[in-house]
Amino acid sequence: DAGVTQSPTHLIKTRGQQVTLRCSPKSGHDTVSWYQQALGQGPQFIFQYYEEEERQRGNFPDRFSGHQFPNYSSELNVNALLLGDSALYLCASSLGGGTGYEQYFGPGTRLTVT
Amino acid sequence: AQSVAQPEDQVNVAEGNPLTVKCTYSVSGNPYLFWYVQYPNRGLQFLLKYITGDNLVKGSYGFEAEFNKSQTSFHLKKPSALVSDSALYFCAVRLKSYNNAGNMLTFGGGTRLMVKP
Numbered sequence: 001d002a003g004v005t006q007s008p009t010h011l012i013k014t015r016g017q018q019v020t021l022r023c024s025p026k027s028g029h030d031t032v033s034w035y036q037q038a039l040g041q042g043p044q045f046i047f048q049y050y051e052e053e054e055r056q057r058g059n060f061p062d063r064f065s066g067h068q069f070p071n072y073s074s075e076l077n078v079n080a081l082l083l084g085d086s087a088l089y090l091c092a093s094s095l096g097g098g099t100g101y102e103q104y105f106g107p108g109t110r111l112t113v114t
Numbered sequence: 115a116q117s118v119a120q121p122e123d124q125v126n127v128a129e130g131n132p133l134t135v136k137c138t139y140s141v142s143g144n145p146y147l148f149w150y151v152q153y154p155n156r157g158l159q160f161l162l163k164y165i166t167g168d169n170l171v172k173g174s175y176g177f178e179a180e181f182n183k184s185q186t187s188f189h190l191k192k193p194s195a196l197v198s199d200s201a202l203y204f205c206a207v208r209l210k211s212y213n214n215a216g217n218m219l220t221f222g223g224g225t226r227l228m229v230k231p
Contacts, residue, residue: 004157033218042118042204042221043158056218090157094217101165102148103219105157 002027004093004106012112013081021076021109025093031055032074033103034066037088049074078111086113116141118207120222127195127229135190135225137205147188148206148219149179158204164188175199195229202226 005024013019025032031050035043045058049068063079072093078085088110092103117140127133139145146165150158162173169181179190188205203226206219 031217035219035221040224042223043219045218045220048218058218092158092219101146102160102163103217104160105150107157 004091004104006089006091006106006109008109009107010110010112012114014114015081015083017081018077018079019081019111021078021089021091021111022073023076023091023093023106024073025091026104029093029095029104030072031094031096032068032072033092033094034074034076035090035092035105036060037090037108039087043090046076081113083113086111116145116207116209116220118205118220118222120203120205120225122225123223124226124228127227129197129229129231130194133192133195133199133227133229135203135205135227137188137190137222139186139188139205139207141207141209143209146208146217147179147181148208149173149177149188149190150204150206150221152202152204152224161190161203195227197229197231200227200229 004026007022033048034046037043046060047057048055052068065077068074088108090108091106094103119138148163149161152158161177162171164171164181172178177192202224204224205222208219
C-alpha cells in the first residue's frame with residue numbers, strides 16, 4: 001500500500017521563477033492538502049483540494065495556486081518566487097473532504113530560492 | 115480562529131525515564147487533536163489523535179496523550195523514553211466538521227525531544 005509520494009525531492013530555483021510540485025495521495029484517499037514548513041517552524045496550511053476544487057485556503061497570496069486531477073493527485077504552483085518561499089513543502093492526504101480524521105504526510109519537497 | 119502552543123522548544127530526558135511534551139490549544143468549538151513526529155529530512159508521521167470519548171488516547175510506539183478540556187491541553191507522554199524517540203514533535207488542532215468544508219490542521223511550533231543514553 002503506497003503512502004503519499006511527492007516529487008521532486010529537492011529543487012533549486014531563482015527569484016522570479018515559477019515552480020510546480022507534485023503529490024500522489026495515499027491509496028484510497030481523495031483529499032489533498034498542502035503545507036509550507038519554514039526552517040525551525042511548524043507547517044503552515046496553504047490549501048486543500050477535494051473533488052478537484054479548492055475547499056479551504058490558508059493565509060497565502062495568489063502566487064500560490066493548485067490543481068487536483070481526476071485520479072486525486074495534485075500540483076502546487078508558485079509564481080514569481082521570493083527568497084522567503086524557501087521551505088519544505090509537504091503534501092498530506094486524507095479521506096472524504098472535511099469529514100476525514102488524520103492526514104498522512106509525504107516526505108516533502110525541499111525548495112531553495114536563490 | 116484556532117491556534118496551538120508548544121511552550122517548550124526542547125525537552126531533555128534520560129533514557130528509561132518518563133517524558134512529557136506539552137501542548138495547549140485554542141479553538142472556537144469542539145476540537146480534534148493530533149500529535150505528529152518528524153525525523154530529520156522527513157515528512158510528518160502520525161502518532162495519535164483525540165476525536166471523542168476517553169480522554170486518554172494511546173498511539174504508536176508506546177506514546178499516549180491526555181485530553182483536558184478545562185485546561186485546553188493535550189500533552190504527549192511516554193512512560194519510558196528511548197534514544198530512538200529523539201525527534202521533533204508537533205501538536206495540531208482542527209475543528210470538528212460534519213461536511214466537506216475542509217479539515218485544515220493548525221500546528222504548533224514544535225518541540226525537539228532529546229533522549230540521552
